[in-house]
Amino acid sequence: MSEATSHVNPRMSQEPIPDTAVERVSYLAEGHSLRSWLLTTDHKRIAILFLISITFFFFCGGIAAALIRLDLLTPAPDLLSNDGYNRAFSLHGIIMVWFFLIPSIPTTFGNFLLPMMIGAKDLAFPRLNLASWYIFALGGLATLATVVLGGVDTGWTFYTPFSSTYSNGAVFMAVTAVFISGFSSILTGINFIVTVHKLRCPGMTWGRLPLFVWAHYATAVIFVLATPVLTIALLLVALERVFGIGIFDPRLGGDPLLFQHLFWFYSHPAVYIMVLPAMGVVSELITNAAHKQIFGYWFVAGSAIAIAVIGFMVWGHHMFVSGQSPYASAIFSFLSILVAVPSAIKVYNWTATLHKGDIVIDGPLLYALGFIGLFTIGGLTGLMLAMLSIDVHVTDTYFVVAHFHFIMVGGSVSAFFGALHFWWPKVTGRLYNDLWARLAALLIFAGFVMTFTPQFLLGYEGMPRRYHVYPEAFQPLNVMSSVGASILALGYLLPFTYLLWSLRYGKPAGPNPWGATGLEWTTPSPPPKHNFETVPIVDKQAYCYPVGGRGEQSEPRTQNAKQDDG
């Protein structure tokens, strides 16, 4: 990326820049009616539909988080009642997990980029893709209905027998919402797997796939194999709640632990649904920032698959204190520690890619670096939690809360914002002001660390999660955390201003503002309806950046592009 195209926008005047010729024939110009959006089968438009929906839910979940942090400012229950607090954190968890994090990167950037990165005109099943959004929207409506009905107090985990027998919240509606959204995940997963297998353009061998595609392939496998188990687990909770069949009720011969097994068989792999796409994004951002081939392509690609596979065999580490067999716990502990190996391979390889790279520090890179740092801390504390002896000590404390927020919020949400900044010029055709992007990245990082580091300390000293009344000794750390959360909120709000501003006043991006090598950058920005004028023919590895550094023009990856130049 050269000076002229980045950093400071030369047009600082408040005059909107008129549409360019490229923009007039792009996918965005294929009809402006509401109908042309709601009935579209174009993967790029469906990605935008998803982007708008999950942004809405990110705000909903964020409001619940703000209530929680405000209430925790003081040791007394002053803002929310006990019941109100339970409902706030349950809603926060349910919305953030199923209506933001799970769909976040796959349904937006995965949807938009997966076909473009492999040289395809669309996903394999475009109508199924649209159906996926409608199902997601229906699930979202059911979530909002849950709020209207008074919310739930079970936490996002719906543990039985509380959820099935005792809770007085709108459990049935909440379970229905998550149940419905699961089918959206399944359809997206099927679509991605078939697309990667069947729609790669000529020359796009498995060994030449961008790592973003490998990560989404691994994610899609988890979508397909884990989500149905959640579906049936929630169906059984609903049956028990409505008919009282007693499958999770020991008085009637049932077993409440069965729910935990079924739930975590989905929900642990679901953690990797949240983080694998983020890792794919970071692989793209890092190689582009260093302008270098990735270090150890097959190790990074293979580790995505390894994480997906091992991820299915570690669910029992959520149940160390549930009374399951200690032998099972020991095996789950060992397997959980094993996941650290492929995760560490990724971190080392990203670092090695940056080594001696021709690095430009811009917004996207700062988000990627934020991911690597926060993911490493989240991962290492995850290792601590995988140890039986430590886990028993910190189970259900703020230590666990801090750990998974480091992975999901510090890691995945940072990567989501990184992806948003990196591909914004491709999606919208406009450049934003990178100075603001760097400021937002720093605010998010600083706000995040300030919010969640105190929670590690709180948890280690014994503050349990899901309580809003606590001993006074914990107040200073809680105040720190709440102040950090307000900085974090500012950091999240900032991009919405300058990104929306860029839609009207930003400079046209041109096809490849970052000098990146992916096939998606060979198309105009924003891309035309069917992505590629002629089917690309690939004859190179991914990330073939020029050896001579940024001064050199990177060679196009496709033969067609070469012919066009000639």
Place this chain on the structure above:
Amino acid sequence: MAEVSRLQPQFPTLERQREADHFGMLIFLATEVLIFGGLFAALFVLRAEHSTEYTKASKEMHYWLGGINTAVLLTSSALVALMVEAVKAGSARLAKYLLFGALALGLTFLAIKFMEYGLEYRDGVVPQLSAAKLRGGPHALFMDLYFAATGLHALHVLGGLTLLASLIWPFGTARRDTSAVFAGNAALYWHLVDVIWVFLYPTLYLAR
């Protein structure tokens, strides 16, 4: 689905599109297997924790009716497999007869199933309706899981029958789709319905 044989813009060839449709269906079936996997897990846990009661409950099942139903469903599956071959060979009339046969057997399966539900009601082993005999406990739970599993299975039978019927009307795919993409996928779904029953039958009826 009527336009299965028309090439959609994202596919380079019709051949590739057919492979994709087939592959997508297989992955979808994997998700179906996992959905039922949760119910099987619940049944196995019940069996492990209350094995005496589980055996006793299983002994009260009408295993002859279940056995007949197994034969009915397997036969219909065989007819559907032959139907796909007939569609590929272009013998539309034969395909149609085979489909009618499979549909009739599928409906027979449902009829026998509901008759069985009726008998169970008479026996007083429907936990939510006739409290006469069962009040809580592993036997009631067994019956609840039985109704959940066979009920969900019956919904899948209905779905499969709808798919098969749509080959005759409204799509008439059996007549012109010699590559048997839609017919092949509908058949795959029907085989899955069959396979799930083959596992449900011993788990529920033969654990005596």
